[in-house]
Amino acid sequence: MHQSSIDGVEDMSALAELHEAAIMHNLHQRYQKDHIYTNIGSILAAVNPYKQISGLYDLSAVELYSQHHLGELPPHIFAVANESYRCLWKRHDSQCVLISGESGAGKTESTKLLLQFLSVMSQNSAGTPSSENATRVEQAIVQSSPIMEAFGNAKTVYNNNSSRFGKFIQLHFSQCGNIQGGCIVD
Numbered sequence: 674m675h676q677s678s679i680d681g682v683e684d685m686s687a688l689a690e691l692h693e694a695a696i697m698h699n700l701h702q703r704y705q706k707d708h709i710y711t712n713i714g715s716i717l718a719a720v721n722p723y724k725q726i727s728g729l730y731d732l733s734a735v736e737l738y739s740q741h742h743l744g745e746l747p748p749h750i751f752a753v754a755n756e757s758y759r760c761l762w763k764r765h766d767s768q769c770v771l772i773s774g775e776s777g778a779g780k781t782e783s784t785k786l787l788l789q790f791l792s793v794m795s796q797n798s799a800g801t802p803s804s805e806n807a808t809r810v811e812q813a814i815v816q817s818s819p820i821m822e823a824f825g826n827a828k829t830v831y832n833n834n835s836s837r838f839g840k841f842i843q844l845h846f847s848q849c850g851n852i853q854g855g856c857i858v859d
Contacts, residue, residue: 681699681703682711683708684712684714685712685713686712699711703720704722708747709721709722709729710748711748717748717749717750717752717753719750719783721778730751732793735793738751738755739793742756753770754770754786754790754794755790758850770787772787784840791852792852794850795851798851842855842857842858843855
């Protein structure tokens with residue numbers, strides 16, 4: 674096995690040997706070090722740690738990833754969220770993030786984290802009014818996930834509250850970068 678396959682890499686497209694065993698070994702190596710995010714080119718793979726990892730999602734992590742471009746820091750859901758937010762303004766194009774995985778893989782948690790990051794970016798955006806109304810919209814969107822989870826869920830081997838349907842979450846941003854509204858479609 675090539676040394677990159679033994680040591681593990683942040684971006685699996687850099688593996689000298691790209692086959693199932695090398696991919697699984699790399700993910701396992703990173704998982705053992707609590708590095709649950711790994712890139713595969715422009716795709717982010719996340720392995721559910723089934724535990725809290727200190728500092729991984731706190732405000733300092735949001736601030737850190739908001740100040741760097743994709744690829745400048747280790748792989749993270751916040752890096753994907755930041756790239757989407759930046760491209761929204763840089764290219765003036767709608768952005769889409771697809772979150773997929775098996776039951777218990779962490780799709781709902783990843784969605785919440787993405788929304789949390791975008792909410793913080795929205796609140797920090799230039800020209801955001803400090804009115805209570807702006808934060809109510811963001812809070813409503815972030816807090817709507819548990820309500821959606823209450824419908825159509827079932828117990829599985831991996832998850833006591835597994836979704837039985839896909840969710841499409843659409844956010845609407847103002848010209849100055851704050852969230853103005855959104856909708857959730859199942």
